[in-house]
Amino acid sequence: MKKSLSILIIFALCVSLCTMLAGCGKGSMAQVYYLNFKPESAKAYEKIAAEYEAQTGVKVKVVTAAANTYEQTLKSEIAKKDAPTIFQVNGPIGYNEWKDYCANIKDSQLYSILSDKSLAISDQNGVYAIPYVVEGYGIIYNNEILDKYFALSSRQKKVNSVAEINNFNALKTVVEDMTTHKSELNIKGVFASTSLSSGEDWRWQTHLMNMPLYYEFRENTAYQNPTIAGLNTTDITFKYANNFKNIYDLYINNSITEKGLLGSKSVADSMAEFATGQVAMVQNGNWAWSQIAGVEGNVVKENQIKFMPIYIGADGEENQGLCVGTENYLAINSQASPEKQEASLNFLNWLFTSETGKNFVTNELGFITPFNSFEQSEQPTDPLARELTSYMNNEKLTSVPWIFTSFPSENFKTELGNGLLEYAQGSKDFNSVSEGAKQLWKTER
Numbered sequence: 001m002k003k004s005l006s007i008l009i010i011f012a013l014c015v016s017l018c019t020m021l022a023g024c025g026k027g028s029m030a031q032v033y034y035l036n037f038k039p040e041s042a043k044a045y046e047k048i049a050a051e052y053e054a055q056t057g058v059k060v061k062v063v064t065a066a067a068n069t070y071e072q073t074l075k076s077e078i079a080k081k082d083a084p085t086i087f088q089v090n091g092p093i094g095y096n097e098w099k100d101y102c103a104n105i106k107d108s109q110l111y112s113i114l115s116d117k118s119l120a121i122s123d124q125n126g127v128y129a130i131p132y133v134v135e136g137y138g139i140i141y142n143n144e145i146l147d148k149y150f151a152l153s154s155r156q157k158k159v160n161s162v163a164e165i166n167n168f169n170a171l172k173t174v175v176e177d178m179t180t181h182k183s184e185l186n187i188k189g190v191f192a193s194t195s196l197s198s199g200e201d202w203r204w205q206t207h208l209m210n211m212p213l214y215y216e217f218r219e220n221t222a223y224q225n226p227t228i229a230g231l232n233t234t235d236i237t238f239k240y241a242n243n244f245k246n247i248y249d250l251y252i253n254n255s256i257t258e259k260g261l262l263g264s265k266s267v268a269d270s271m272a273e274f275a276t277g278q279v280a281m282v283q284n285g286n287w288a289w290s291q292i293a294g295v296e297g298n299v300v301k302e303n304q305i306k307f308m309p310i311y312i313g314a315d316g317e318e319n320q321g322l323c324v325g326t327e328n329y330l331a332i333n334s335q336a337s338p339e340k341q342e343a344s345l346n347f348l349n350w351l352f353t354s355e356t357g358k359n360f361v362t363n364e365l366g367f368i369t370p371f372n373s374f375e376q377s378e379q380p381t382d383p384l385a386r387e388l389t390s391y392m393n394n395e396k397l398t399s400v401p402w403i404f405t406s407f408p409s410e411n412f413k414t415e416l417g418n419g420l421l422e423y424a425q426g427s428k429d430f431n432s433v434s435e436g437a438k439q440l441w442k443t444e445r
Contacts, residue, residue: 029058030343035077035084036064037328040290044364051356052347060347068199071410074098078333085336085344089129090327091405092231095121102128103334103341109349110330113371121329129329132352133367136307136324136388136399137207137285139171144304145280148185149178162306168243168313172250178280179254185280189256192270192282194248196262196421203267203283205417206404208248208310209437210323212240214403215314230406236441241434243312251283252424259424275300283310286384290366293382307387309400321391325402326370408444415440 036045042064049060063084065073070088077084078101089095095102104126105111111127114120121129146162149155156177159170178190195201216239217226238244252259256279267284268291274282275295282288286307292300309320330348332341351357353373361367366380368388379389391397407413419436422428 030337030339032058032060032086032340032344032347033082033084034060034062034086034344034347035070035074035088036062037070037088038287039064039067040287041365044360047364048351048357048360051360052350055356056346056350058343058347068202071097078335083333083336085333085340086348087331087333089121089329089331091329091402092121092227093405093407093409094327094329095123095129095331098331099123099128101331101333101335103332104128105130105332105345108345110345110352113353113373115370115372119326119370129331131326131328131370132330133328133365134324134326134370135285135287135328135368136322136391137283138307138309138322139281139283140274140288140384141281141306141308142274142277142300142304143306144301145185145187145277149174149181149280152181152184154184155181162308165308166311166318168246168311168317171308171311172246175250175254175281186277187256187280188273188278190254190280191251191256192273192279193257193265194251194255194262194424195265195267195270196417196424197264197266200266201417201420202413204248204420205413206407207285207323208244208283209407209413209416210400210402210404211247211310211312211314212238212244214400215240215243215312217403217406225401227401227403227406230403233406234442234445236438238434238438240312240314241430241437243314245430245434247310247312248420260426262424263421271295286368286382286388287366289382289384302383305383305387307384307391309391309397319396319398321394321397321399322388323402324388324392324399325405327402327405408441412437412440412444 036042045062049062053059074087089098106127110130111120114130119131120127150161156173159165159174165171165174175190178185194204213230213236214226216237217229217233220229223229223232252262256273257265270282271288271291272295273279275292275298277299292298307322309322311317332344351361352369352371358374358378361369362378362380366382366385368379368385392399416437419428419433423430423433
């Protein structure tokens with residue numbers, strides 16, 4: 001009896017000790033720290049982190065860098081004892097900057113579910129960063145306003161439908177004629193403000209600059225991929241500088257805002273102008289739907305918001321699609337402990353494979369993902385995502401890759417943006433901007 005009692009006491013002590021250890025283990029479980037690149041996704045990631053902790057007991061710390069400060073924030077945070085365990089690199093150039101902190105995740109589940117393995121950033125025998133979203137951008141337009149324009153008896157008759165806008169000349173004809181009919185269309189400008197305030201000019205010094213350099217690098221026969229050609233280009237000719245000028249002039253000359261005031265405008269300003277029906281068009285990406293829908297006083301109907309490509313007058317642009325790609329690559333901090341690396345990959349696996357996680361990705365983050373764990377029905381259904389998917393699935397059109405991932409530095413883009421602002425304000429001619437861009441590319445490369 002005493003022996004049995006002793007055994008029971010020892011067993012109880014063991015159970016108690018195991019419970020204590022389990023409790024301690026839960027409390028000391030490796031924490032995940034995700035440094036988020038996308039300010040527009042901050043609230044969604046907070047919900048995701050809370051749900052993951054509720055399901056698994058693992059705490060996910062999410063810190064979101066302010067717009068245009070990610071690299072600066074990452075440099076600060078990566079040096080801390082409690083450094084990010086998951087962070088983002090901005091394409092091949094970003095990887096070159098942070099490769100000492102990128103763990104090899106070739107054997108991870110995350111890499112195994114990547115539909116197109118060539119999308120990952122690889123170096124020799126390893127895989128060090130994986131894209132988590134495919135995005136696209138172009139000219140977003142309110143089809144309701146375009147329909148109203150094409151119904152005008154007083155409009156010019158050279159272009160008779162949106163379907164006929166498949167080149168720069170057609171776009172220019174329609175936009176300039178719409179400007180002359182602003183009062184009849186009840187708009188204040190055809191295009192939303194060209195946001196040129198500091199940190200808000202990425203749609204022009206990055207996204208718009210993508211167009212002329214795509215056509216230039218595409219002509220480099222030494223490389224099949226124009227992005228790779230860009231990475232290996234030490235001197236740009238800026239052959240399509242005038243094409244860039246033409247589309248940029250079209251934006252700023254037919255804008256809701258006077259050119260001299262564009263330096264005070266933000267992306268949020270331009271999106272609000274579009275959402276409230278003050279303008280018919282705005283250059284931005286599929287991520288903009290949540291911004292538009294969230295604007296108080298939004299009048300843009302979900303079934304009336306559409307995309308068209310950015311036309312600059314290049315040969316063959318009638319067969320051009322949207323600008324499609326990604327600069328959003330996830331990396332695991334190789335300097336973090338093995339436990340934290342594993343915990344971070346587990347979190348990402350949950351996010352992109354579990355039903356709960358995928359629901360967040362589709363309905364809260366609104367990502368079009370490159371993972372085969374998502375069925376077609378699980379991809380985002382917002383109108384701009386549907387438009388993007390439709391363009392990508394159109395075999396007659398060729399998507400424009402994101403050449404800007406080959407741009408030599410952030411400083412190149414910043415200085416280009418400054419030049420574009422000066423040109424808009426009338427203090428610099430475009431030839432100076434063009435020559436400055438060529439010299440900047442060379443020195444920054």
